[in-house]
Amino acid sequence: MSEEGKGPFRNTQHLLRMAGIFAVGILMFVVARAVLVPEGFGKYGHYRAPAIDDNAAKPLSFAGRAACAECHADVVEARAASKHARIGCEACHGALSKHAADPTKAKATKPVAATLCPVCHELNVARPKTIKQVNSAEHSGGEGCDSCHAPHAPEL
Amino acid sequence: MSDSPTDKNRREFLSTSVRYLLLTAVAAESWDYLVAGTPEAAPSYHAVKHWWAMAIDIEECIGCGNCVRACKTENNVPLDPWFFRTWVERYHVKNGEHPDVDSPNGGYDGFPEIYPADDGAKSFFVPKLCNHCAHSPCVQVCPVGATFESPDGVVLVDTSYCLGCRYCVQACPYGCRFINPKTMTVDKCSLCYHRITKGLTTACCETCPTGARMLGDLKNPKDPIHAFLRDHKIQVLKPQMATGSKAYYNGLDGSVR
Structure with a gap:
């Protein structure tokens, strides 16, 4: 066999054995990678590309x-x-x-004006002065805002 | 002239090449639409043609809490008063003093008045949400690639891949992330990705009565966000963190953290 051979290829069997081990190692890596890395991972970056569609598909x-x-x-x-x-x-x-x-x-349900309108229009010091604000208790005495103001066009 | 390709003259060769090149280009461009089958299924949204940002005008925010309520409805955020994808803070700053900041239930129920009208302080509301950083610290720390900056500039979470390790919750300098108690994965503002990819605006922008929030596409030259950024003095939160934040604030006071 090769052990008796001469020249640079006299130890082919060792080399072939090593090559076989390497081949098995590489095959295991390729198979493991295919199983473990999810589809589309790395297409755009270090993440699963289909996750973009998952996010876009929410109701x-x-x-x-x-x-x-x-x-x-x-x-x-x-x-x-x-x-x-x-x-x-x-x-x-x-x-x-x-x-x-x-x-x-x-x-659709009709909102209750007496509780809805103050959400934006109740007096509050942090509220910008550009929006009209009232103390609703003083302003209407608990009566619904929509008895005077039309909610879709509230200007009187 | 013989039929051998080597005998063709230069003019013929060039015209054939150009024809094939053009056909290849057309085929490549139309491939996705052909594969889709029906016009409804054809792709209408191209991520690389967008770069999303949020403009926030503090001078317009009235603290009504519509955005907080709309966000929780749209995105199934737990109603407990410590889970928020967006929330509103109230600042009350007396000259030279440490600012008082509160955010009762994140602004979900509005802001009951707790300050006197004439104490000489300045007071304002600051809406907060994920800043959708271009160089996001939360993305950098994720060990498995479950959060990422999408090609259109939105920081998204892959909930099917998230381990729930909480690294990103700690890494976010703006406190915009939390662990969803139902899924035990991280949850955060997705800039209503399911809406903006369909041509709608975010739930918070949809319900903001004053236009204090404005979703903008920086890659669309006709988007009004360009005028907003040009006409106002703009600042981002914690600019020293160099996160490439894309939540642009007008009227941001130095006391805001």
């Missing part, structure tokens, strides 16, 4: 004011000239993506 709660305007154009018109025009519908009416998807199933 919505707020439909957005554009969805409201599709059916409620009359309210958009009523608010157009008012200071409240820039407020999103769901800021007062709550999250209504279910209602936007199927108006017959999920109904």
